[in-house]
Amino acid sequence: MRTNTNLFWILGAFFWLGDLTYILWSLFFSEFAKVEWVGAIAMGLSGVFSFFMAFYLGRTHAGQGGEIPADLNDANIDDGDPEMGHFSPWSWWPFLLSFALALMFLGLAVGVWITFLGAPIVIVALLGWYYEYYRGNFAR
Missing domain, CATH: 1.10.287 (Helix Hairpins)
Structure with missing residues (x-):
């Protein structure tokens, strides 16, 4: 899960860097010299979403006490067998x-x-x- 967190941090930074490049490109190199707001807002919010996901995954990873058995290469199948709750198999x-x-x-x-x-x-x-x-x- 730590790898996923790092990937989302990198993805958020990429979106924001791309957003900045997109805005500067549209200001200086386009024939109209104005910002195209739909793409700028979409890329900026994609970066915000990536940062939110990275923060959430980081907090979840810290809250569960480190790596779970599904993230370890040497874990057995039975190590990741938690109690999932109570379900009624006969319920309609x-x-x-x-x-x-x-x-x-x-x-x-x-x-x-x-x-x-x-x-x-x-x-x-x-x-x-x-x-x-x-x-x-x-x-x-």
Whole structure:
């Protein structure tokens, strides 16, 4: 992950250097002698995005205490086997939720009235998925 962080720092500096070159080139060597703002802003914001990614990856690397087993060449497969959470293999609520969200996005593409059919199903699916361990056979 340290390599990725360094690459994003270098990429951000490259974008900003390219942005500066782009602005100077458009001022001095173009026939209109004015800045083309779309490209200048796009390259500048690409540099900002690269710096944000480098900062985030650097903080994540420091927060996890160094290299993770996936980054080491001599690590075993079992070394990188963390606890991923608790999942219900028998639950039908994620399927219903994905159907309802697909219905809502279909409504955004085809007709807004279809979105109003999918919204209550989304609410029911979210509540059902959240409360599935508080009722029925699996109640705690």
